[in-house]
Structure formats: C-alpha cells, structure tokens
Amino acid sequence: MAVLLLLLFSSLALSLPNLSSSKIYTSLSKGSSLTIQDVLISSPNPTFSAGFLNVGGNAYSFAIWFTEPLNGNFTTVWMANRDQPVNGKHTKFSLQNSGNLLLTDAGQINIWTSNTKSNSSVQLEFYENGNLVLSTSEGENLWQSFDFPTNTLLPDQLFTRNTILVSSRSKTNHSSGFYKLYFDGDGILRLRYEGPEITSVYWPDTWITTANAGRTYSNGSKIAVLDSSGYFQSSDLLQFYTSDYGFGPQRRLVLDYDGNLRVYSLDKQSGSWQVTWQHSSEPCRIHGICGANSLCINDPDVGRRCTCLPGYKMKNQTDWSYGCEPDFQLTCNDKSRSGFLQLLHVEFYGFDLSFFPNITFEACKNVCLNYCGCKGIQYRFSLDFGYYNCYPKNILFNGYRSLNFPDPIFIRLPKVNLSTVENPNEDFNLQCNDVITPLDRTYKRKNQDWMKSFIWCTLAVGSFEIICMLAYLLKTRRHSNSGIHCYLQVATGFRKFSYAELKKASRNFSQEIGRGGGGVVYAGILSDNRFAAIKCLKEAIQGEAEFLAEISTICRLNHMNLIEMWGYCAEGKHRLLVYEYMENGNLAISLYCNKLNWRKRFEIALGTARGLAYLHEECLEWVLHCDVKPQNILLDSNYQPKVADFSLSKLLKRSGIESTNFSKIRGTRGYMAPEWIFNLPITSKVDVYSYGIVVLQMITGWGSFGNHANDNSIVMEPRGLVTWVKENIKGPDIGRISRIKGIVDPSMNGDFDMRRMEILVEVALKCVEEDKDARPTMRQVVDMLLHQDSDDEFLITKSSLGDKTLLL
Ligand SMILES: *[C@@H]1O[C@H](CO)[C@@H](O)[C@H](O)[C@H]1NC(C)=O
Ligand SMILES: *[C@@H]1O[C@H](CO)[C@@H](O)[C@H](O)[C@H]1NC(C)=O
Ligand SMILES: *[C@@H]1O[C@H](CO)[C@@H](O)[C@H](O)[C@H]1NC(C)=O
Ligand SMILES: *[C@@H]1O[C@H](CO)[C@@H](O)[C@H](O)[C@H]1NC(C)=O
Ligand SMILES: *[C@@H]1O[C@H](CO)[C@@H](O)[C@H](O)[C@H]1NC(C)=O
Ligand SMILES: *[C@@H]1O[C@H](CO)[C@@H](O)[C@H](O)[C@H]1NC(C)=O
Ligand SMILES: *[C@@H]1O[C@H](CO)[C@@H](O)[C@H](O)[C@H]1NC(C)=O
Ligand SMILES: *[C@@H]1O[C@H](CO)[C@@H](O)[C@H](O)[C@H]1NC(C)=O
Numbered sequence: 001m002a003v004l005l006l007l008l009f010s011s012l013a014l015s016l017p018n019l020s021s022s023k024i025y026t027s028l029s030k031g032s033s034l035t036i037q038d039v040l041i042s043s044p045n046p047t048f049s050a051g052f053l054n055v056g057g058n059a060y061s062f063a064i065w066f067t068e069p070l071n072g073n074f075t076t077v078w079m080a081n082r083d084q085p086v087n088g089k090h091t092k093f094s095l096q097n098s099g100n101l102l103l104t105d106a107g108q109i110n111i112w113t114s115n116t117k118s119n120s121s122v123q124l125e126f127y128e129n130g131n132l133v134l135s136t137s138e139g140e141n142l143w144q145s146f147d148f149p150t151n152t153l154l155p156d157q158l159f160t161r162n163t164i165l166v167s168s169r170s171k172t173n174h175s176s177g178f179y180k181l182y183f184d185g186d187g188i189l190r191l192r193y194e195g196p197e198i199t200s201v202y203w204p205d206t207w208i209t210t211a212n213a214g215r216t217y218s219n220g221s222k223i224a225v226l227d228s229s230g231y232f233q234s235s236d237l238l239q240f241y242t243s244d245y246g247f248g249p250q251r252r253l254v255l256d257y258d259g260n261l262r263v264y265s266l267d268k269q270s271g272s273w274q275v276t277w278q279h280s281s282e283p284c285r286i287h288g289i290c291g292a293n294s295l296c297i298n299d300p301d302v303g304r305r306c307t308c309l310p311g312y313k314m315k316n317q318t319d320w321s322y323g324c325e326p327d328f329q330l331t332c333n334d335k336s337r338s339g340f341l342q343l344l345h346v347e348f349y350g351f352d353l354s355f356f357p358n359i360t361f362e363a364c365k366n367v368c369l370n371y372c373g374c375k376g377i378q379y380r381f382s383l384d385f386g387y388y389n390c391y392p393k394n395i396l397f398n399g400y401r402s403l404n405f406p407d408p409i410f411i412r413l414p415k416v417n418l419s420t421v422e423n424p425n426e427d428f429n430l431q432c433n434d435v436i437t438p439l440d441r442t443y444k445r446k447n448q449d450w451m452k453s454f455i456w457c458t459l460a461v462g463s464f465e466i467i468c469m470l471a472y473l474l475k476t477r478r479h480s481n482s483g484i485h486c487y488l489q490v491a492t493g494f495r496k497f498s499y500a501e502l503k504k505a506s507r508n509f510s511q512e513i514g515r516g517g518g519g520v521v522y523a524g525i526l527s528d529n530r531f532a533a534i535k536c537l538k539e540a541i542q543g544e545a546e547f548l549a550e551i552s553t554i555c556r557l558n559h560m561n562l563i564e565m566w567g568y569c570a571e572g573k574h575r576l577l578v579y580e581y582m583e584n585g586n587l588a589i590s591l592y593c594n595k596l597n598w599r600k601r602f603e604i605a606l607g608t609a610r611g612l613a614y615l616h617e618e619c620l621e622w623v624l625h626c627d628v629k630p631q632n633i634l635l636d637s638n639y640q641p642k643v644a645d646f647s648l649s650k651l652l653k654r655s656g657i658e659s660t661n662f663s664k665i666r667g668t669r670g671y672m673a674p675e676w677i678f679n680l681p682i683t684s685k686v687d688v689y690s691y692g693i694v695v696l697q698m699i700t701g702w703g704s705f706g707n708h709a710n711d712n713s714i715v716m717e718p719r720g721l722v723t724w725v726k727e728n729i730k731g732p733d734i735g736r737i738s739r740i741k742g743i744v745d746p747s748m749n750g751d752f753d754m755r756r757m758e759i760l761v762e763v764a765l766k767c768v769e770e771d772k773d774a775r776p777t778m779r780q781v782v783d784m785l786l787h788q789d790s791d792d793e794f795l796i797t798k799s800s801l802g803d804k805t806l807l808l
C-alpha cells in the first residue's frame, strides 16, 4: 500500500490537491464520503481513478480519469458536475445512509445527486473498465456512471436511447458545449449542433438519405458500442474499425469540442493519444463552428479558420461560436437601397426561406429584396433539371468557403456599404493581367495572405505532391542515402542543389507563389538564369531516405506534357524540390481570362491527352493522376500543356491495376468519375472521365470560375455541363453543325475548325460515359485526335463542302 501511495502521489500531484493527507479507497459504503484529497481506485494498479479533479483556479469536478497522466495532464472520461464545479474546501462526495450519492460544496449546497434510494446495504464500487457502480448487497444495480456519459464512451460502454454525448465547451473548458451525439427518433445515430441560437444536424449529411449514408433503423433497438478491439457497431448499421484495430491499446470515443467524433488510442511509446478514427476530415463541414454570418475556411497548414462576411463584425471578440453581426443598417421598405455582393466558392448550408425552381437571376434577386428577412441568395444550377434554382436565405449559417464549391453566393448589403466593401473575393480573385509575372512583387505577410497563397497554390503552380506515393515508394526504396541516381540526369540536367543556392535563387524565399498541404512554393531564378518554382516541403515530413527514393521515381517520369523537375535539395531538415516555372499559369486561369483561341485549345486537349497516356501506359509504372482538372494543367510560354500535381496519384503495378481498391475518394468534385461515387474499382478510366470534363469546359468556355463583375455569368458545375452539352447537341444529323456552334465558347467568335471541333466534342462525350468500359483509353483519345491532325490538309478542303457529319 505504501508503494501504491507513493506511486499515486507522484503521478497525481500535478493537478490533484495536496495528497499527503489523502486516503485511497477501493469502494465506498453507506455513510462514508470522499473529500477533495481522496481518490477512489479499482485495483492496486488501476487504469482509472475517480475523485476531485482541478478544472481551473480553486474549482473542482468529481471525475473519472485515466490514472496515468500524459505530459502532466489527466485525460478525463466522466464528470459528475461538469457545468457546476465546486470549491476546493469542505467539498464532499458521499454515499448517504439513504443510498443516495450526493456531491455537496462548502456552502452545503447539493451540486449533484444520483437520485437513488435503498434500505439494504449499498456499495459504490469502481471497476477496472472505468465504470463506477452503485449496487445493493443483493446485486441490484442502482446507478452506474456508464449510463450517464459526458463526452466520452469507453470500450464496452453501451450507448443507448437514453444516453447522449455532449462535447466540452473548449479544449480547456470541460463544461457542456454545443455538440451532441444521440439516437434520433428514427433510430439513427446523429450529430447535432445546438448553439446559442441555432440547431442543426450535421452527421450523417442531411442532403443524402439515411439509406445512402449506410444507415437504417433495422429493428427496435437503439444501441451502439465500441468494443475493446476497436470495432464500433450501432443498431442503425453504422460500423467502423479503428485504424489500429485489434486488442491492446486503451481507447476512448470522444465527441470533441470541435464537433468531431473521434476515437483515440493510447500510443504507449510516444505517451500520447492518437486519433484512430474520426467522423469527418473536413472541419468546416461541422456546423456552427464559426457561428452565423461568417465563413469557415480550411487551410491545410493552419487548420480551420473563421472570418466574418463583408459588412459584418465579430460579436464576441474571444468566441467564434457567437458568430458575426451586421455592421450596417438595412432599410427594408426601400428596395432600391439594397444590393448584392457576390462571394465566390461559398456555400451556406440550410436555412432557405423558400425554393424557386427555374427562375432568372433578376427574379431571384427580387424575391429576396421583397422580403425583409432575406440575408442573401444562392443561385445554383440543377444537374437533374438543367436549369437554375433560387434559394433565398434568412440565416447565413454554416458558411464554408472552398474551391470545391463551384457556386457563388450573393449576400445582401445596403448599397451605401456595397461600394465601400473592398474586394470581397480578394483572396480568390484572379487577376488576368499579372497572373504570374516572375519576381515582380515581394512577399509580404498580411493577415490573410495565407489564404491568397492557398489559392495560388491550387491555381497557379502545380507541384508534385509526393507524400501519397510513399506507400509504393517504400517498397521500391533501393537507392542509397548518399545521393540519387536518375537515369535522366544527364538529359534533363537534373541535379542536387544546396540550400544556400536555392535561398539565393528565391531571394531568401521572398516570393510565394503557391501553398499546399505539402509545403510552400516560391518563385526563383537559378544561377543559369532559368526561372524555377521551388517547393519547400514541410519540415519533418519524412526522412532523407524516403525523400530520395521518391525523388528518384519522380525524376524518371519524363514527358513534354508533364511538368519537369530540375532537382532537389536535402540538407539537414530542409527538403526542397525545384521544377520548371510555368509562365502562363494554368488552364483554369487562361480559360477564365479568355486567353485561348481555338488552336491553343485543341493543342492543350491533345497535349494533356498525351501526358496522361504516358502516365497510364508508357512510363515505368502505372500512375493514375486522379485529380485531372484545369488547375492542374499548366501552360508554358507556348501554351503547351504540362500536367502537374500528382498529389492524389498513386503508383500502381501494371498488373495490379484492375484489382486495386482505393480506400478513400480522391479528386475534385465535379471532375470525379462515377466510380468514386459508386465505390467501383478505380482504373485509369477515372482520369479519362476527368479529362472529358476538362475538354468540355474548353469547348464551351464554362470554367469553374465565374466572373464576379458580371452577375450573368453564374458558374456551372462541371458535371452539369455534360447534361447540358448532350441536351444541346442531340438530334438528327441535319442541323448538327449549328447545334455544335451553339455550345461553343462565344469568346472564340466562331473562329474554329468545325470538323475538328466535332471530333473533340465526340471524344469528350465518349470520355464522360458513365460506364467506364465505354470510355476510350487515353492512348485511343490521342489517336483519335491525331488521326485528325494528319489529315489536316484533306480536312481543310473537305470542310469547305459544308455541313457534314463526320464519323470517327
Ligand atoms: C501538504 O500538506 C502538508 C500537511 O498537511 C503540508 O505540510 C505541506 O506543506 C503541503 N504541501 C503543499 C505543497 O501544499
Ligand atoms: C496540459 O494541457 C495543456 C492544455 O492543453 C497544455 O498547454 C500543457 O502543455 C499540457 N501539459 C502540461 C504539463 O501542463
Ligand atoms: C425503507 O424503510 C422505510 C422505513 O423503514 C420504509 O418506509 C420504506 O418503505 C423502505 N423502502 C424500501 C424500498 O424498502
Ligand atoms: C466555460 O464555459 C462556460 C459556458 O460558456 C462558462 O460559463 C464558463 O465560465 C467557462 N469556464 C471557464 C473556466 O472559462
Ligand atoms: C437488433 O439488432 C441488434 C444488433 O444488430 C441485436 O443485437 C438485437 O438483438 C436486435 N434487436 C431486436 C429486437 O431484434
Ligand atoms: C455602412 O454604411 C453606414 C452609413 O454610411 C456606416 O455607418 C456603416 O459603418 C457602414 N458599415 C460598413 C460595414 O461599412
Ligand atoms: C465572450 O465569450 C466569453 C466566453 O464565452 C464570455 O466569457 C464573455 O463574457 C463574452 N463577451 C462578451 C462581450 O459577450
Ligand atoms: C424553365 O423556364 C423557361 C423559361 O420560363 C422555360 O422555357 C423552360 O421550359 C423551363 N424549363 C423547365 C424544365 O421547366
């Protein structure tokens, strides 16, 4: 016992009161009580302890925690009085003679009670699984802590119709927060945000049916449990395995203060809790996180960020959950005084006043202006019906800004204030003039620069994101640590750079041109006067050996339509990649800026197809790109396309391609093939599909970027484009030419080769077939486009014959 006391003393002293006068109990019987110094344990070497835990200042809560502290902090699993901490002095947790458990503080006020009663002898016992149980000598179970969880479920603790998990208020404040996990009336396990003003369910996603979310109210029971092997099962058929599935590690399922439901497993080696499952990897999809009238932005480097909408100001300077409030006066009776501000790539989930299908943008604006409570509108193209729908909003809540949202939102502001709002889309603004002019401006840190950089990253400079290749590369790691042997070294001048050299080339890393999960990209001029893009990978991403193994694979990919890597640097903790600089930015910007004539477009389509065909078939290993989109097609000074950013790619053995399962959806909404959605085998045809969408965008000029200066150019979801194109060109051969003319980007002013255009349309539509087997391979695409090329002269003469359908 002495040894035990010593052990407890040394491990608990940090946040428990002075323990030298404490007692250790293994159970409580009627009439006895615990004071602030006392601890209840289950066994001589207990996993859990129960007692009073300091929650700040002189405030204590009666709690259960993991006995072993991590970094001096205790991990709590349960609290009796999380919302009403007690004073440190004269506080007691007692088992009354009536059989009731009672927590009283100094003023003899009853803080918490178990509301139990029994005439027979009663014991409070603590079990090794963390359950605190009050039972009679006859074995009747009167009360147990497992029936009243706070924010944590332990293995084998049943979650039932009567239990809810409530998140903590913040990382340091244990009192009840805004997020709840509960069984809904229909038997589905849901997560709900219950904020000061607004309540909304955010898991499973409410826009998909519960059946599509893989849930169903199978039978009358509402029950869920995480077992000790890390398998979670619920009566609504939700189930998952933790990433470290198997018996052994201690685990806990926690509804975290940020609204994410996570399983943590204790990693004994590092002495820390590791997340081994979480319900969402997109923190901005969790509702209420930034309050009303604000935007949530997910920065790969910093994590989640909140910002007020233009014209709004933060309500409570220290707490985002209160959101933002208007910093303007809206005069409702005078419609002419309010206007709309367009915000790109923003979605506000829910709180629609109404829904108006197939109406014009003008009419949609009028609907909003006529209703005083209307705060803004979402005007969105419907894929299913092929027209625009209008959603006036009475609350701007769950605002999320992401390039994955093609649609803009229009917020209502007084006209006097509209003019004073400075560049609401600054971060997302694409300036056509100086898209990329090397080294013309120096990097200066502003509050929101990270945002701009984030966008630049996606927009301007593609990069080889190499982390994802690790799985494959670890297998092929056969290169020595000392350097790497690239057989293209001589041909391409591939070499190792010193850190000092790159620092100088990039002027002390002063001009940032991109930023992504893997690191920051800077512009630079090498000693031989070549413009280069220099990517600094995040520190500690990987060891030198892995890094070099990856480089040696990347440098073997060599094709004129793939971005070229010139070298690398691995010095100390620095990991840098050097690759060619693309003067003309990417296809998305060029389309948006109307820089592309017909010839350029055709060449980009062909070059991109060649690059992808090389990746799929010609190079040493199979490479799926998995994220083909205009932003990842860079253009050189001659507008030759170079495919970039293999961030989501995976190198696969040629033979294994058909049988390989991808565990997670990759790619960008709108460009993703149906296989991702329907969980079918992923093959090179997913890239063919995305390629088809890109080509359709080039033909029609429908970029994913709306011109915010012009209300009429509402952006269209890429997949909607397929439907639209098919609708518009279907019909008899007679008049086909004029129908095709009807879909072509008006900014080409009709200046294009009709027969090639026909082929391009044909090829693109084949590429976007729902059935992957009906799609051509990239090699076949190249052939179809090239075949046309070789007959160029023939075609020019023939095309003068007039409208004639061309068969492939
Ligand atoms: C703990 O209590 C003992 C006696 O009750 C006292 O002598 C000692 O100074 C206290 N230690 C601290 C750190 O308060
Ligand atoms: C305990 O947790 C707090 C808050 O999360 C943290 O700041 C601190 O570094 C941790 N460790 C110690 C020894 O307090
Ligand atoms: C407990 O004892 C009291 C008085 O002796 C009696 O009135 C009460 O009914 C008993 N309750 C139970 C549950 O036996
Ligand atoms: C914790 O949050 C609650 C609810 O917002 C608040 O009343 C309380 O003062 C907070 N406690 C601390 C220590 O900040
Ligand atoms: C409902 O399903 C659960 C788990 O699938 C099962 O354990 C339970 O017995 C079922 N209940 C009824 C009433 O069928
Ligand atoms: C909106 O305009 C009014 C009147 O000019 C002004 O008082 C207010 O500060 C403005 N609000 C913002 C956010 O600019
Ligand atoms: C802001 O929120 C904090 C924490 O919830 C609270 O303590 C504080 O009083 C609030 N401030 C204002 C001005 O409402
Ligand atoms: C949408 O509205 C337009 C103009 O009112 C009309 O011509 C068209 O038929 C409508 N589309 C559908 C699918 O109802």
Ligand SMILES: *[C@@H]1O[C@H](CO)[C@@H](O)[C@H](O)[C@H]1NC(C)=O
Pocket (backbone or CB within 6 Å): 507, 508
């Ligand atoms: C880079 O920084 C060093 C000092 O860290 C300074 O001496 C040098 O002038 C800087 N170079 C440029 C181009 O700013």
Ligand SMILES: *[C@@H]1O[C@H](CO)[C@@H](O)[C@H](O)[C@H]1NC(C)=O
Pocket (backbone or CB within 6 Å): 658, 659, 660, 661
């Ligand atoms: C792919 O995964 C699914 C479900 O996880 C599985 O049923 C199927 O057998 C897997 N296919 C291959 C080829 O491994």
